[in-house]
Amino acid sequence: MKLAISSNGDSLESSIDPRFGRCMYYIIYNTDDDSYEAISNKSRQATGGAGIQTAQDISNKGVDAIITTNIGPNAFRVMESAKIKVYSGITGSVRKAVEDFKKGSFDTISSPNVGSKFGMGSGSGRGGRE
Amino acid sequence: MIISVASGKGGTGKTTVAVGIAQALEFCQFLDYDVEAPNASFFLKPSIKNIEKVSMKQPYFLKETGADFSRCAEFCHFNAVAFVKGEVVFFPELCHGCGGCILVGPRGAVREKDVEVGTISKGISKPGINFLMGNLIPGSMRTISIQNKMNEYIDRDGIVIIDSPPGTSCPMVTTVRNSDYCILVTEPTPFGLNDLEISVEVLKKLDIPFGIIINRDGIGDDCVENFCSNEKIKIIEKIPNDINIARAYSRGTTIVEYQQQWKDRFLGVIKGIEKETN
Numbered sequence: 001m002k003l004a005i006s007s008n009g010d011s012l013e014s015s016i017d018p019r020f021g022r023c024m025y026y027i028i029y030n031t032d033d034d035s036y037e038a039i040s041n042k043s044r045q046a047t048g049g050a051g052i053q054t055a056q057d058i059s060n061k062g063v064d065a066i067i068t069t070n071i072g073p074n075a076f077r078v079m080e081s082a083k084i085k086v087y088s089g090i091t092g093s094v095r096k097a098v099e100d101f102k103k104g105s106f107d108t109i110s111s112p113n114v115g116s117k118f119g120m121g122s123g124s125g126r127g128g129r130e
Numbered sequence: 131m132i133i134s135v136a137s138g139k140g141g142t143g144k145t146t147v148a149v150g151i152a153q154a155l156e157f158c159q160f161l162d163y164d165v166e167a168p169n170a171s172f173f174l175k176p177s178i179k180n181i182e183k184v185s186m187k188q189p190y191f192l193k194e195t196g197a198d199f200s201r202c203a204e205f206c207h208f209n210a211v212a213f214v215k216g217e218v219v220f221f222p223e224l225c226h227g228c229g230g231c232i233l234v235g236p237r238g239a240v241r242e243k244d245v246e247v248g249t250i251s252k253g254i255s256k257p258g259i260n261f262l263m264g265n266l267i268p269g270s271m272r273t274i275s276i277q278n279k280m281n282e283y284i285d286r287d288g289i290v291i292i293d294s295p296p297g298t299s300c301p302m303v304t305t306v307r308n309s310d311y312c313i314l315v316t317e318p319t320p321f322g323l324n325d326l327e328i329s330v331e332v333l334k335k336l337d338i339p340f341g342i343i344i345n346r347d348g349i350g351d352d353c354v355e356n357f358c359s360n361e362k363i364k365i366i367e368k369i370p371n372d373i374n375i376a377r378a379y380s381r382g383t384t385i386v387e388y389q390q391q392w393k394d395r396f397l398g399v400i401k402g403i404e405k406e407t408n
Contacts, residue, residue: 052224082217
């Protein structure tokens, strides 16, 4: 089974990036052989639709489930269409998340847990109207 | 001649200045390009003669064809389209209506339909202000579609005053790009200066002559004046920080209606601009 975990860095010791769409990296972890690959998230800087593009990229990788802290409505809709399970509200290191997942300690969610533009952060100001 | 009134920071007094100038001129064209939150009509109180609907092309995807829409998803710069596990997911609120997905997508499987994005109201404000106001449907991102449509109604023969939206992104750029001169309204505070600097950068890039009006003069500090003198930017007028001007404004009374001197001062501003741009 293939997992994608939003991550602040490129190793299993990295912490989970709380923003799904604008995460720094996502780590694709294969639970069958415990191999993983860290991918720098090129959609992080998108002016809009970052979550959608990140979800698209992850779906293209043939992922079965994602683990993150916060996921917005648009990315969630793409995940639903792609039939990718969503485990949100997860914090801590990527390694711990994988271990907890293997133990079956997570529940999937059936709706997004944050609103649109949640991961935009500061600095977009009023210029962010378009 | 087209004069746009912009600011960067919101709430600095763009509309105060724009409607003041229009009233001082008495005969001109006035366009409210802040289509996300138009408010000039509160002050100019036009009698609206006609409301035109503005619609835009929006794609729809014939899913039943089972076609591969992955190229549409790859192409869309605004990430309005995703294609996952053979299913297309479309986000109309992110779509800018460029039609690219029709060009790159599977032939015949992406079509277009008209979707209403807002309105343009046209009317007359006394004595002779030809008034136009754009109004975007809440939630729509097609600000620029309405502004571009409004561009078609600009009458270059007389003086045209355009009230810009705040910020320095696409809606502001679309507003100022066709103007012969831009008035930047700012307040003399660090926040005002921060956004003023960005606006100045935009106007320099677009090669549009501009000058500054300082509103609420007397508050804050001298950072804006220092910036203008260092950059050799002209301060063309100052409006004092006067609670009575704010009181009048809050009742829908313009600064020109409140104090007759502003009619002459704004006419002076226009004269200066005409001299500078000729």
